[in-house]
Amino acid sequence: MKQHIIVNSQTIDVLAVMMLMATVLHISTSRLTTCVWAYAIRSFILACASGLIAYYSGIYHIFITTGITLVIKVVIIPGFLFYIIKKVGIKKEVESYLSFTLSLLCSCGVILIAYYATEPIIRFESTFMRHCLPVSIAITLVGFFTMITRKKAITQILGLLAMEDGLFFAALSTSYGMPLIVELGVFFDILVSVIIMGIYVYRIKETFETTDTGFLRELRE
Amino acid sequence: MLISILLVIPLITAIACVFIKKHNISKYISVAGSFTLLLYNIYLSYNIYLNHSLKELNGFFYVDALSLLTAQIVSVVGFAAALYSIGYMDAELHEAEFPEKRLRWYYFLFHIFIFTMLAVCVTNNLGIMWVAIEATTLSTTFLVGFYNKKPHQEAAWKYIIICTVGITLALFGVILTYHSSKDVIGEIGHALNWTDLLAVADRFEPHTMKLAFLFIIIGYGTKAGLAPMHTWLPDAHSQAPSPISALFSGVLLNCSLYGIIRFHIISSKCLGPNYSCTLLMAFGLISVIVSIPFILVQRDYKRLFAFSSIEHIGFIALGLGFGGMYSIYGAELHTFNHAVAKSLLFFCGGNLFLKYKTREMESIKGIIRTMPVTGVILIIAVFAITGIPPFNIFVSEFIVLADAFSSGSAFVLIFTSLLIVFLVLIFIGYINNIFKMIFSEPTDNIVRGEVNKFTIAAMCFLLVFVLIISFYVPPIMREILSQISDIIRNT
Numbered sequence: 102m103k104q105h106i107i108v109n110s111q112t113i114d115v116l117a118v119m120m121l122m123a124t125v126l127h128i129s130t131s132r133l134t135t136c137v138w139a140y141a142i143r144s145f146i147l148a149c150a151s152g153l154i155a156y157y158s159g160i161y162h163i164f165i166t167t168g169i170t171l172v173i174k175v176v177i178i179p180g181f182l183f184y185i186i187k188k189v190g191i192k193k194e195v196e197s198y199l200s201f202t203l204s205l206l207c208s209c210g211v212i213l214i215a216y217y218a219t220e221p222i223i224r225f226e227s228t229f230m231r232h233c234l235p236v237s238i239a240i241t242l243v244g245f246f247t248m249i250t251r252k253k254a255i256t257q258i259l260g261l262l263a264m265e266d267g268l269f270f271a272a273l274s275t276s277y278g279m280p281l282i283v284e285l286g287v288f289f290d291i292l293v294s295v296i297i298m299g300i301y302v303y304r305i306k307e308t309f310e311t312t313d314t315g316f317l318r319e320l321r322e
Numbered sequence: 323m324l325i326s327i328l329l330v331i332p333l334i335t336a337i338a339c340v341f342i343k344k345h346n347i348s349k350y351i352s353v354a355g356s357f358t359l360l361l362y363n364i365y366l367s368y369n370i371y372l373n374h375s376l377k378e379l380n381g382f383f384y385v386d387a388l389s390l391l392t393a394q395i396v397s398v399v400g401f402a403a404a405l406y407s408i409g410y411m412d413a414e415l416h417e418a419e420f421p422e423k424r425l426r427w428y429y430f431l432f433h434i435f436i437f438t439m440l441a442v443c444v445t446n447n448l449g450i451m452w453v454a455i456e457a458t459t460l461s462t463t464f465l466v467g468f469y470n471k472k473p474h475q476e477a478a479w480k481y482i483i484i485c486t487v488g489i490t491l492a493l494f495g496v497i498l499t500y501h502s503s504k505d506v507i508g509e510i511g512h513a514l515n516w517t518d519l520l521a522v523a524d525r526f527e528p529h530t531m532k533l534a535f536l537f538i539i540i541g542y543g544t545k546a547g548l549a550p551m552h553t554w555l556p557d558a559h560s561q562a563p564s565p566i567s568a569l570f571s572g573v574l575l576n577c578s579l580y581g582i583i584r585f586h587i588i589s590s591k592c593l594g595p596n597y598s599c600t601l602l603m604a605f606g607l608i609s610v611i612v613s614i615p616f617i618l619v620q621r622d623y624k625r626l627f628a629f630s631s632i633e634h635i636g637f638i639a640l641g642l643g644f645g646g647m648y649s650i651y652g653a654e655l656h657t658f659n660h661a662v663a664k665s666l667l668f669f670c671g672g673n674l675f676l677k678y679k680t681r682e683m684e685s686i687k688g689i690i691r692t693m694p695v696t697g698v699i700l701i702i703a704v705f706a707i708t709g710i711p712p713f714n715i716f717v718s719e720f721i722v723l724a725d726a727f728s729s730g731s732a733f734v735l736i737f738t739s740l741l742i743v744f745l746v747l748i749f750i751g752y753i754n755n756i757f758k759m760i761f762s763e764p765t766d767n768i769v770r771g772e773v774n775k776f777t778i779a780a781m782c783f784l785l786v787f788v789l790i791i792s793f794y795v796p797p798i799m800r801e802i803l804s805q806i807s808d809i810i811r812n813t
Contacts, residue, residue: 222529241494248487257483264490272497276504279497280513283449287493290456294486297463301479308472317476320557 113274116150117236120270121212124240124263128208128247129201133191136259137182143240144174147266151273162281163273169288170269178262178295185299186255189306196252196313204250208243215239233274241267254302254312258295265291324366324376325383325444328393329437331359336433345415345425349408352429356397356404356436363397366390371798374805377446381515384446387805391654392580393443395661398787399572400436402780403565406669407432409776410565413676419469428468428563434461435569442577448584449514452489452496455545455581458574459485466562477554477561484554485545492541492581498534499585502527502592516584520812523591535589535598539582539605546578548605548639549612552632556616559628560681564672567624571631571668572661579638579657583810586642591812595645603643607737609636610744617751622681623674626755627667630707633748634660640741641722642810646729650807652721655795659714662787663706669781670700674759676773683755688764693772697760699781704756706788708749714791719745 123143127136148170155163197204215238222234244263251257269287272279279287306312335355342348367390370376375386385393411425438461441454459482467478500514506522507513544551559567582602589598613633620626634656641653673696678686690697706713726738764770772778790796795803 222533245487248483254479261483261486261490264487265493268490268494268497271494272500275497276501279449279500280447283447283453283514286450286453290453290460293460294456294482297460298482301463301467301475301482304467304470305475305479308475314479317479319473320476320480320561 113150113153114232116146116153117233117270117274120146120150120266121236121239124243125205125208127259127263128243129205131201133186133253133255134183136256137179137186140182140259140262141175141179143263143266144170144179147270148175150270151278154273154277158277160277162284163278165281166278166284166288169285173288173292174262174266177292181295181299182255182258185302189303189312191253191255191312198250198252204246207250208246211242211246212239215242234271237267237271237274239267240264240270243267252313252315254298254305254314257314258298258302261298262291262295323378324369325378325385328359328362328366328444329440331355331362332433332437332440335359336430336437339429339433340426343423343426345411345422348426348429349411352433353401353404353408355433356401359436360397360401363394367394367798367802371801377517381446381517382450383444384515384517385444386809387802388580388583388654388809389443391658391802391806392576393440395576395658396436396439396443396573399569399661399665399784402665402669402784403569404432405783406568406672406777406780407563407565409774409778409780410563410672410676412776413774414563424468427464431461431465432566435465439573439577442580446515446517448496448499448516448519451581451584452493455492455542455578456486456489458577459489459545462562462566462570462574465566466558468563468566469561474561477557481554481558484551488541488544488551490541491537491544495534495537495541495585498530498537499588502530502534516588519588520591523588526588526592528593531589531592532597535585535593535601538585539598539601542578542581542585543605546575546582547609547632547635549609549632549636552609552612555632556625556628559631559668560622560624564624564668564675567627567671568665568668571627572665575631575635576657576661579635582639583642587810587812595811599643599645601643602639603737606636606639606641606643607740609633609639610741614744614747614751617748618754620751620755621683623683623686623755623759624668624671624681626683626752627664627671630667630748630752631660631664633744634664634707637719637722637741640737644722644726644729644734644737645811646725647807647811648725649722649729650810651803652718652725654803654806655721655791655799656715656718658799659718659788659791660707662784662791663703663713663715666699666703666781666784666788667707669777669784670696670703673773673777673781676777677768683759686759687762689760691764692768692770695772695778696781699785700756701760702785702788704752706792708752709745710749712792714788717791717795 120143123139127139152167216235219235241264244260248257248260338351339348438454438457445451463482466481467474506525547555586598609632613629616629638653641649709715709719726734
């Protein structure tokens with residue numbers, strides 16, 4: 102029962118909003134490298150928030166997950182994505198089925214939906230971070246939205262990572278993270294899945310000579 | 323130690339396989355490993371049969387009748403697939419479809435895949451179960467794209483993207499379950515343990531639990547192939563090598579369904595059975611409906627079998643959703659029956675592919691004359707999978723439908739009547755498609771005779787199970803199934 106812990110919730114709120122802004126930056130930019138930078142920045146803010154929560158709540162295992170976040174999400178995954186972008190030699194930048202302004206508008210709508218949808222749940226909440234749940238859902242949904250609308254394989258990976266970030270933050274803000282062993286397993290899975298997807302981006306580029314997933318249309322009835 | 327050894331066996335086999343470059347040696351190691359696993363699993367089953375359930379490492383591992391059945395399916399189909407792989411991969415290697423050194427990765431990933439599925443069955447921690455289900459996706463992506471040509475890469479990319487997104491949604495379900503339990507259990511190391519959660523599930527926060535189950539059924543349902551989240555399934559099943567398709571259809575779908583069932587039990591205790599049963603019924607019926615048109619007009623036999631898997635998973639979900647004692651009994655029996663019969667079908671499909679080098683049904687003719695053994699087994703497997711008496715799937719479908727009809731609820735009656743009509747339609751689609759391939763004049767340029775004796779051995783092994791269940795459900799299996807029925811109904 103950690104309900105009595107008082108965390109300086111305003112700082113956490115500010116960090117949460119900054120994470121949301123980094124996600125919106127990811128939606129609105131047309132340069133692939135900027136997208137990866139946006140991911141790295143969001144992960145860094147996530148690590149800061151998780152470190153603060155660990156400090157205030159005094160739960161030691163959140164420090165460990167913070168450390169792993171810093172290593173995996175801020176250093177290894179963005180580094181790997183930059184490596185893949187360079188190796189594949191992507192020239193055309195981000196392509197979308199929707200125009201950038203329209204996708205910005207849509208993501209605003211998605212954020213509103215997230216606030217509206219979580220309202221009945223957080224009404225019962227006594228936890229300290231009432232604003233964090235809607236923000237984390239919003240990040241998850243915006244990530245989902247990028248996966249649907251973007252054509253390039255790498256942007257789809259980034260959308261998936263955004264979803265995972267959102268859920269990580271949701272777990273952190275609603276229940277101080279999951280048990281340590283589960284968190285470790287989740288980190289491992291995310292890392293391996295990004296590596297496998299990266300390998301496939303490379304292979305698809307080799308055989309199809311593009312990373313545009315719109316060309317993957319052979320298998321159907 | 324009992325349960326840990328179960329996980330260690332496939333790991334050792336996997337590591338042994340990766341270091342051996344010669345296929346002549348590694349294939350026997352792979353088969354020996356999976357045979358040991360099969361024997362050990364029988365020994366473990368006997369132990370659990372005596373004690374009802376088994377806990378290990380402070381409750382980190384937990385095995386009861388439900389996990390036992392799923393693990394048993396993994397080891398039976400796993401052994402058959404390992405045996406089949408020898409013959410299939412020998413033939414493919416002979417055709418020089420891929421370099422020999424790639425095969426050691428095939429066997430490595432094959433056994434890692436078995437390991438992750440066993441981990442899903444034996445873990446007690448719902449978070450670790452999530453990790454293991456995600457790990458099944460990761461270990462099989464390279465198997466789907468094994469031949470590494472255009473369609474295989476497309477299938478592999480769709481598979482990893484759709485399944486990972488689905489499973490990420492399931493993670494949210496796990497988080498919400500954890501959150502709704504926290505006020506009751508508090509934050510301790512084993513807080514996500516299924517047994518501990520179940521003990522206090524009636525005091526969970528119901529709103530959060532409702533949302534959690536919804537995310538779980540969407541998330542794990544993606545992996546289980548429930549419609550409308552099934553879109554990856556026909557592609558991945560048709561592009562993977564046949565032994566892997568058999569494992570996908572027979573076992574992987576059951577493992578994800580197993581994840582849904584564990585949450586279904588918790589949610590039933592928290593919210594009453596109606597909520598989760600209705601969801602299971604709805605998704606089940608949609609899956610059966612969605613598969614029909616594709617089965618009727620299908621031209622590729624592996625895709626035909628894949629769509630039929632969607633239908634059967636839908637049927638199992640319906641059986642669980644009806645919620646009566648015998649319908650759950652029937653649904654779980656159906657899980658086993660479908661696993662053996664569908665793997666058998668995929669093995670037949672693999673033999674056809676080795677012989678004719680095509681997956682188009684139109685260009686395959688006269689199987690019964692060219693490959694008599696495969697032809698006969700294919701006829702039995704098709705009759706079994708479409709639910710023709712006296713074969714095993716008829717038995718389990720009959721149990722489920724009879725229980726549904728006797729339940730007396732009008733809602734369930736409508737569902738069941740619709741279901742029977744759909745089953746007839748699916749039968750027509752199957753017979754129409756497959757029998758043209760079996761009974762027609764063979765084309766002249768095909769060499770007669772079976773491809774390989776290992777593939778036939780694997781098929782006969784599974785055929786034994788199909789035939790036994792057709793006429794007689796052994797008492798030990800009956801006991802395990804009724805224990806499962808009690809676990810799911812939580813009585």
